[in-house]
Amino acid sequence: MKTFQVSVTVRLQPEVVDPVGATIQTGLRNLGFTTVSGARVGKLVEFQLGAENPDEARERTKEMSDRLLANPVIEDYEIKIAEVSLEGAT
Amino acid sequence: MKACVVVFPGSNCDQDAHHALSEVAGFETDFVWHAETDLDAYDLIMIPGGFSYGDYLRSGAVARFATVMGSVRTAVAHGVPVLGVCNGFQILLEAGLLPGAMLRNAGLEFRHDWVGLRTERTDTAFTGGCESEQILRMPIAHGEGNYYAEEEMIARLEGEGRVLFRYCDEHGEATAAANPNGSINNIAGILNEAGNVLGMMPHPERASEELLGGNDGAYIWKSLVAHLKAVPVG
Numbered sequence: 001m002k003t004f005q006v007s008v009t010v011r012l013q014p015e016v017v018d019p020v021g022a023t024i025q026t027g028l029r030n031l032g033f034t035t036v037s038g039a040r041v042g043k044l045v046e047f048q049l050g051a052e053n054p055d056e057a058r059e060r061t062k063e064m065s066d067r068l069l070a071n072p073v074i075e076d077y078e079i080k081i082a083e084v085s086l087e088g089a090t
Numbered sequence: 091m092k093a094c095v096v097v098f099p100g101s102n103c104d105q106d107a108h109h110a111l112s113e114v115a116g117f118e119t120d121f122v123w124h125a126e127t128d129l130d131a132y133d134l135i136m137i138p139g140g141f142s143y144g145d146y147l148r149s150g151a152v153a154r155f156a157t158v159m160g161s162v163r164t165a166v167a168h169g170v171p172v173l174g175v176c177n178g179f180q181i182l183l184e185a186g187l188l189p190g191a192m193l194r195n196a197g198l199e200f201r202h203d204w205v206g207l208r209t210e211r212t213d214t215a216f217t218g219g220c221e222s223e224q225i226l227r228m229p230i231a232h233g234e235g236n237y238y239a240e241e242e243m244i245a246r247l248e249g250e251g252r253v254l255f256r257y258c259d260e261h262g263e264a265t266a267a268a269n270p271n272g273s274i275n276n277i278a279g280i281l282n283e284a285g286n287v288l289g290m291m292p293h294p295e296r297a298s299e300e301l302l303g304g305n306d307g308a309y310i311w312k313s314l315v316a317h318l319k320a321v322p323v324g
Contacts, residue, residue, distance in 0.1 A: 017193065071151070
């Protein structure tokens, strides 16, 4: 068993209006960053995951994302996986 | 007739819901904990408002995996009326028992106010006692009530008459000004395909007695009682 560092970025789908992003954009522009556009806000979920190999880790993470981490009606997600340790290998 | 109010960690409208169902509607009403596995005894299931599981991740996202939701699903399949209010609506959406999703309110404010609701149908279990296009006044209190679904789904909901309540002004017009949260087509409440599941953001349980500033919510209880007397479940 290996340990993988997993990060899942959850974003609102591009066609979904993002009032939080729009408000941040207004705030940034009010601060003088007048060239800011297209501000969107998402979520980053990070965890360590035990799995035999990167493929299995990715597959498990995909299942978690579909079932809980993202709402497929309004959100997309992106998975990043890196092996962090060989400790605990059997 | 028996009703139950499903209680999750973080539910906070459960007591109000119980009071309205038992004292106003006249149901023998139980609280059922989220770990309950059997809801067969109930003629009506209410999923109340609040912040189940802290609304962490997304409103209703964690509650939908609670043990009790399996029993709710079974009851829905058997035709038992299920009413989800506010967070209860969000849970029903996350559980896939109703289509669509909630976004943060347009304008980002947590909106707590009294709103007008236009009753779009009177041939449902929830609105049989209402007049056609009757305007009901009820309070809202939510930060994520901005109803969203893909265009095709909205067209389908509208086409099938599944939008039961729409935010409206005092003349019954579904104007942008009367829309408190940015919901598509001023949608405040929708039905499932079979018509036995209603999700709505406004709180009928907080508007069931004149003492609380209005009793239009009682139309929903009266409608449900009449419906269940006429069409007993099971």
